[in-house]
Amino acid sequence: MTDTTQKNILETRDVKLWYGQKEALHGINLTFPEKGITALIGPSGSGKSTYLRALNRMHDLEDNITVTGTFDFNGTDIYAPTTDTVELRKRIGMVFQQPNPFPFSIYENVIFGLRLAGVKDKVVLDEAVEKALRQSSVWDEVKDDLHKSALGLSGGQQQRVSIARVLATSPDLLLLDEPTSALDPVSSHNIEETLMNLRNDYAMIIVTHSMSQASRLSDRTAFFLSGNLIEVDSTRHIFLDPKRQETQDYISGRFG
Amino acid sequence: MDNITQKLTQKSESTKKDSMGRAVSLAALALIVIVVVAIFAFVISRGMSTFFKDGVSVSDFLFGTNWNPSVINPHTKQPYIGALPMILGSFLVTFLAAIVATPFAIGTSLFMTEIAQKRGAKIMQPIIELLVGIPSVVYGFIGLTVVVPFIRSVFGGSGFGILSGTIVLFVMILPTITSMTVDTLKSVPRHYRESALAIGATRWQMIYKVVLRAATPGILTAIVFGMARAFGEALAVQMVIGNAALMPHNLISPSSTLTSVLTMGIGNTVMGSLQNNVLWTLAMILLLMSLVFNLIVRAIGRRGEMK
Numbered sequence: 001m002t003d004t005t006q007k008n009i010l011e012t013r014d015v016k017l018w019y020g021q022k023e024a025l026h027g028i029n030l031t032f033p034e035k036g037i038t039a040l041i042g043p044s045g046s047g048k049s050t051y052l053r054a055l056n057r058m059h060d061l062e063d064n065i066t067v068t069g070t071f072d073f074n075g076t077d078i079y080a081p082t083t084d085t086v087e088l089r090k091r092i093g094m095v096f097q098q099p100n101p102f103p104f105s106i107y108e109n110v111i112f113g114l115r116l117a118g119v120k121d122k123v124v125l126d127e128a129v130e131k132a133l134r135q136s137s138v139w140d141e142v143k144d145d146l147h148k149s150a151l152g153l154s155g156g157q158q159q160r161v162s163i164a165r166v167l168a169t170s171p172d173l174l175l176l177d178e179p180t181s182a183l184d185p186v187s188s189h190n191i192e193e194t195l196m197n198l199r200n201d202y203a204m205i206i207v208t209h210s211m212s213q214a215s216r217l218s219d220r221t222a223f224f225l226s227g228n229l230i231e232v233d234s235t236r237h238i239f240l241d242p243k244r245q246e247t248q249d250y251i252s253g254r255f256g
Numbered sequence: 257m258d259n260i261t262q263k264l265t266q267k268s269e270s271t272k273k274d275s276m277g278r279a280v281s282l283a284a285l286a287l288i289v290i291v292v293v294a295i296f297a298f299v300i301s302r303g304m305s306t307f308f309k310d311g312v313s314v315s316d317f318l319f320g321t322n323w324n325p326s327v328i329n330p331h332t333k334q335p336y337i338g339a340l341p342m343i344l345g346s347f348l349v350t351f352l353a354a355i356v357a358t359p360f361a362i363g364t365s366l367f368m369t370e371i372a373q374k375r376g377a378k379i380m381q382p383i384i385e386l387l388v389g390i391p392s393v394v395y396g397f398i399g400l401t402v403v404v405p406f407i408r409s410v411f412g413g414s415g416f417g418i419l420s421g422t423i424v425l426f427v428m429i430l431p432t433i434t435s436m437t438v439d440t441l442k443s444v445p446r447h448y449r450e451s452a453l454a455i456g457a458t459r460w461q462m463i464y465k466v467v468l469r470a471a472t473p474g475i476l477t478a479i480v481f482g483m484a485r486a487f488g489e490a491l492a493v494q495m496v497i498g499n500a501a502l503m504p505h506n507l508i509s510p511s512s513t514l515t516s517v518l519t520m521g522i523g524n525t526v527m528g529s530l531q532n533n534v535l536w537t538l539a540m541i542l543l544l545m546s547l548v549f550n551l552i553v554r555a556i557g558r559r560g561e562m563k
Contacts, residue, residue: 056454063374090456100447103470113455116465162451169455 006033009173009203010055015069017047017054024050027069028229030222032173037195037204039214039235042224043250048207051224052175055205056092057085074172090117093166097178099158101150101165106133106142109150109161113169132164137194156187160194167198174198176206180213192217211251215239223247296543303540306533312337317537323501323517325531337534339514341503343541346513348418348504349493350486353425354433358479360426361433362468369441370463384438387431396492399424404496411508416498419507424492429482436481440474441467476556484549488542490515514538 010032017025025047032038040048050059057078059065071078078088090113101109110129111119119125129146133139138160142153150161159179166174176195180188195204195217208214214221215235222232223246231238231247242248306312312334320338328335364384368376403423408415444467452462468475498510499520512520518538525532 058450058454061450061453085453086456086458089454094451094454096447096451096454098447100445100451102448102452102466112452112457112465116455116457116461165451166455 006035008032009034009074011070011072012055013070013072015051015054015067015071017050017059017068018066020064024227025054026227030229030232032203032205033220034203035200036219037199037206037217038220038222039218040205040207040222040224041209041211041214041250042230044209045226046224047227048222048224049177050227052177052205052207055173055175056089056094058094060085090169091171092173092175093169093171094175094177095159095163095166095179098182099155099162101153101158101161103149103151105147106150106153106161107146110164110168112165117169128168129164132168133161135167135194135198136160136164137190137197138164154187155183156190159183159187159191163191163194172203174202174204176204178207178209181209188213211239223250225250299536299540299543302533302536304537306337306530306537310530310533312530312534317534318343321503325534335530337530339534339538339541341501342512342514342517342538345418345421345497345504345511346487346515346545349421349425349497349513350483352418352422353429353486354479354483356422356426357430357433357482361430361437361478361482362475364430364434365437365441366463368438370459370467381438384431384435387427388435392428392489392492393495395424395428396495399492399496407508413508414498414510415508416496416510417506417508418497418504418511420496421493421513422507424496425486425489428489428492429486432485433478433482436478437471437475440471440478443474444470473556473559477553480549480552480556484546487545487549488515490519494519514542518542 008031012031013029015025015028015030016023028047028051030051040052042048053059054067055071055078059067067079069079073088073092076083102112104112107129108115110132111125114125114128119128130139130143133142138157141157142161145152150158153161159182163179179195180191183191192213195206198204199219206214206217208217218235220232221235221238223230223238223242223244225246231242231244233243237243238247239251242251306317307314316334317337317339319340320336321340322336322338323341324336326335364380368380399420403420404415406415407413407417407420407423411419448466448470449462452466453459457465493513494516497512497516499512499516500510501512501517502510504511518535521531521535525535
């Protein structure tokens, strides 16, 4: 999949981020096409998760974090004072490292976003639940237990319910922060299959520690190191023919 | 070699200390168990003697509305020992105080944990700890000099009654409920909050639909603890409730609670007499109620775990 014909959904320029006085991101320029998966790889502390969380303004929750730079999301500036974070986060969904369904039933979890938006029609909600759970390929496993607590599911199922919960609000862009690192290999595999099935319909950005996951899943890969973006290219190029020595060293396992 | 065998088969110094510590903590535990069992045995045996020794019927005691143990009813040849006014008074002040205190407690704890964490920790935490530590006689005195005259001038009457008791108890149990609710809210995992926001919840929706919902068992526990405290509080209530063993006709008529009758009467009766025994029966009801509150807390905890 090449991105020359595609329109970009998100363009970020010169993204800098400070924890108090300490600069953690040193000017990141990255653009993301409308469809397909971009993987952010790099060693721990390289800033890839920090960058990801800046994209839906999750850092707003902390007091001492400052973010600067241009974030152009479909023509709107993410950090403009007039941008409504609530509306923004409906457009940019996020899946976290820990599977984190709410302590409600599976059904209530999936429709949570729709309920917030004020949808009350039972038929609409039922359809949305089935669609989202099918998209996240967990429907067949949970369709008979929709009204049981989501906390009774396995970790992998919980994570796919969490993905369904995000998909139900039909976002334009999906951020995934190490979605499989807390799961066993079989569950990880299921999540990867799920993401593969979604790649033609959604733009996704996935932070991952697993280079094999990045190479299996993503269309493009960006390599972060110490708060800098070292290199971004098609996944094929990054893994077979990286231009930078640091990238070469990292993917061949010399550090990180 | 012999040396090693000897060392291994003998008790070492640290092993001896270990069993010492075990014995000491076991002894402490045993003492507490004995004390608790003794209290229960004593109160129950005294309380029961009203029914067995003095031949008072249980239903007369629980549902009778006339309390005057030193006067004999000429028709039944029994003293007036109807405890319903006090039982009702205790439950009324307890529930009313809990109903009034709960919204304030939840509001305060939400402010401290969700809205202004830093200021909450710096200013509110010490204030609440201070409120917990104020002796109940101080609360009662303030109730007597501020609340009672206020009620008198607003609603008329003497000012003593259930309403004044409720107001004083409300202030007393507010810090208990608040600090326990704060702990519960703090223990709601951060990822619930993050994922609620990440899905497009406003802060209020996050608090209302996720945080409070996840914290419900803990908040209920906090309320029950507050009620247990209100039910058992004696001094402050006694100072403002009016201490008339009458059925509470309205919220501003003088009435009494189990605890206030106990503190008023226990020094003025002779041990072993009926007048004394019925007070022990009131104490027994208090004890059983605190047991009930405890069971409720446990039941809530178990239901919370299962979720």
